[in-house]
Amino acid sequence: EDLDQPGIFSHSPAISPDGDKLLFIAKTHNKPSLVMMIERPAGSSEPFTGKKPKQLLELDRAQRASWFPDSKSFVFDDIDAYARYYDFGDLYK
Secondary structure: OOOOOOEEEEEEEEEEOOEEEEEEEEEOOOOEEEEEEEEOOOOOOOOOOOOOOOOEEOOOOOOOEEOOOOOOEEEEEEEEEEEOOOEEEEEEE
């Protein structure tokens, strides 16, 4: 199912190993990348659609996020610029 967020391009969804949380990267007009999360009740199988996402982070150019096996934290990437001409990527927890 689509994540219905008007004006937002969403990509790279990742469901936590416990199945309770969904991370995704969102992009809006003239804004950097956003790491968003939707939660549902523990052990629920109801869809994530229709639930309001919570913004966790605002980054320059995030591409992907992945959960740790315990579902309590995640790792994500970001691409930054150095001296206007050089791009570099790194991972963050």
